[in-house]
Amino acid sequence: MSLPHAILTALLEKPSSGLELTRRFDKSIGFFWPATHQQIYRELGRLEQSGLIHPLPQPPSRGQRKEYEVLPAGRAALVGWVAERQEPKAIREPLLLRLRAAAVVGPAGLDAELRRHLALHERQLADYLAIEQRDFPPEAAETENRLQHAVLRAGIGMEAFWIEWLNQALADLRDQDQDADPQPGSPSDPPSNGEPDR
């Protein structure tokens, strides 16, 4: 139940149409909760039906811009959601699974993927840092936008973590290939140890 609340947040900051929301998502909330325009339109429909938002008075017809505004009930729902008890989401990163699989069937092709991910995370980190410099310059003492900054810092921290981890994993991969697989190019059939369960 996160997307509807993300939309409420965005609409409270500024009433918008579906497409406008989509674009704003792409450069802010979407960093940690991506959504396509289809998802957003669907959710807008549901939110309207639940009486949490309503369209500003305009000719309502297909293909025509429709601006939405948050109703008091919508704001209340969001306030409730902020305080709600929710379990942290588990990690669920396929790349880690693939590493685990590589430990069993051999790491052929993995290094390319690790390097590719490394490059992607480096780019993302650079983007975040640029945003940080633009929106939270060190000289401007923070007053009330501390929370927004904290969110951005989470993104920065995550990317930094992945970069560090990927570098180390690449090193591990090189070492392991060297130890266990003298002739490069072979598919490096795996240890197949008789093995601990982790």
Add this chain to the structure above:
Amino acid sequence: MSLPHAILTALLEKPSSGLELTRRFDKSIGFFWPATHQQIYRELGRLEQSGLIHPLPQPPSRGQRKEYEVLPAGRAALVGWVAERQEPKAIREPLLLRLRAAAVVGPAGLDAELRRHLALHERQLADYLAIEQRDFPPEAAETENRLQHAVLRAGIGMEAFWIEWLNQALADLRDQDQDADPQPGSPSDPPSNGEPDR
């Protein structure tokens, strides 16, 4: 398409029945790809139908243990998956959304959640560190289980990151309340600035 490959990995390490797999997931692969027994049974059925695994010869009847083994085609599929090109998953952590929302509608109740999450991550980190000490003691030079260790290190790093970030976020929250909301207990109606989009 991650769960089936996670299962193939686990089955390669050791042929198992559905329940056995479920239990093994709970204490290893499930840390970064949780799965319930229902999911696992369904996936086992599909994997069998696709000819990637097959049940060891045993009376096949409901309620009776059924052990599965990976077929060569299954191993090949896994090898292919390891080398496959996949985009990194976006973050998608609702807690960050809630912080963002709190920046708009006020942080009432947020601190409790942050503290609760902090405690959970601290516990998880402790668990991971215990596993690390058990399975990858510093004295035993690593030979071929480097990749498994790397996966575990990712878990450790993630938890450590969250702990650090949550502590900082809690500090931010305190500072902000202090600055903007002299009398404690009021719902602290938010800045509602006329505002940058992030």
Add this chain to the structure above:
DNA sequence: TCGCGTTTTGCACCTAGTTGCATAATCGCC
């Protein structure tokens, strides 16, 4: 004013994870 590309909205279907519940075998105990 006609047609064509763009903007904007939206439906329909698909995939994957989640939850609740059913059912068969087995084991121990009374």
Add this chain to the structure above:
DNA sequence: GGCGATTATGCAACTAGGTGCAAAACGCGA
């Protein structure tokens, strides 16, 4: 030898995100 708890397998319905495509309005040049 029957009964309840436990082990083990599995179905069905739901939820939410992802993808493909359609269709109405609008703008603009020929």
